[in-house]
Amino acid sequence: MEVFLETDRLLLRRFTADDVDNLVELDGDPDVMRFITGGRPTPREEIRDDVLPAFLGYYRRFAGYGFWAAIEKSTGAFLGWFHLRPPEGHRLDDVELGYRLRKSAWGKGYATEASRALIRKAFTELGARRVYAETMAVNLASRRVMEKAGLRLVRSFHQQWPDHIDGDKHGDVEYALHRDEWEEQAGD
Numbered sequence: 001m002e003v004f005l006e007t008d009r010l011l012l013r014r015f016t017a018d019d020v021d022n023l024v025e026l027d028g029d030p031d032v033m034r035f036i037t038g039g040r041p042t043p044r045e046e047i048r049d050d051v052l053p054a055f056l057g058y059y060r061r062f063a064g065y066g067f068w069a070a071i072e073k074s075t076g077a078f079l080g081w082f083h084l085r086p087p088e089g090h091r092l093d094d095v096e097l098g099y100r101l102r103k104s105a106w107g108k109g110y111a112t113e114a115s116r117a118l119i120r121k122a123f124t125e126l127g128a129r130r131v132y133a134e135t136m137a138v139n140l141a142s143r144r145v146m147e148k149a150g151l152r153l154v155r156s157f158h159q160q161w162p163d164h165i166d167g168d169k170h171g172d173v174e175y176a177l178h179r180d181e182w183e184e185q186a187g188d
Contacts (some may be wrong), residue, residue, distance in 0.1 A: 004068050007117045010110060012068035012082060015055045019069060022078040023047045031103050032080075035139045038165040058085060064126045065095065070114060072105075079105040084118045084131075093129040095122055099145070106141070115149035120186075123179045132176035138167030143175070150185055151175035 005012040026032060027042035042051065058066030065086060070079040080101035086092045097118055099111050115133075122128035133151055135142040147153075158171040177185075 004066075005114075005117055005121060006073075007113050009073055010079070010114055011071040011073055012114060012118075013071060014059060015052065015067060015069050015081075017052065017056075019078075020044070020048050020052060022069065023052060023081075026078075026080055026100060026102055027051075029103055032100060035136045035142070035165060035167075036100075038163045040163060055081075062086065062092070064121075070099075070101065070105075070110065072110075078102075079110060082114050082118060084122055084126075091129075093127055095126070095128050095131055097122075097131050097133045097149075097151075099142075111142075111145040112148040115145060119149060119151075119177065119182065123182050128179065130176055130178050131182075132174055134172055134174045136165065136167055137170040137173050143173065146175040150182065151177045152181075 001011075002014040003011050004014060024042075024044050024047055027047065030039035030041070033039050033041060055067040062085065065084055067081050067083045067085070069081055071077065072079050080099065083098045084095055086095050090096070097115055099115065101111060119131050122131050131151070132154070133146050135146070137143075137156060152175060153173060154176045155174045156171050157174065161168055
């Protein structure tokens with residue numbers, strides 16, 4: 001197991017080809033997929049042929065960036081994933097933070113814990129200038145994680161989604177943090 005980052009309770013490791021079942025189970029939960037596809041599960045073939053190969057491709061293209069399997073240290077259980085990546089069309093120092101966790105991991109502080117650690121790594125080791133995250137405006141739990149991780153609301157916007165999702169008429173939000181703001185927060 002190639003560990004990328006360790007927190008008090010989590011290991012973030014590289015994905016492997018053996019993670020297909022973990023991802024199928026994660027994306028098969030309608031509650032997990034509510035704000036992504038409106039609850040529709042991701043088909044196994046799509047995970048096997050598209051999603052997982054895309055995750056693995058990040059490790060070859062970007063040093064230090066990609067998608068990371070979140071493993072609970074105390075049990076070894078797969079809890080979901082986090083990503084820290086420069087999206088297509090963005091500069092390498094303008095990186096997006098994202099996460100998707102099993103329902104059993106919700107409300108336990110895992111998303112905040114790992115997000116803070118990834119933000120720290122982005123600014124101290126990876127040369128990021130800015131870290132940002134996006135979610136639907138109505139996804140209050142995800143917005144709260146972003147706030148607890150130190151990100152600040154910077155804009156609201158509307159984008160087209162392939163699936164109708166309840167609440168999509170309220171649009172999306174972007175939260176962000178610049179390195180100098182993070183340094184100021186870290187100094188408090």
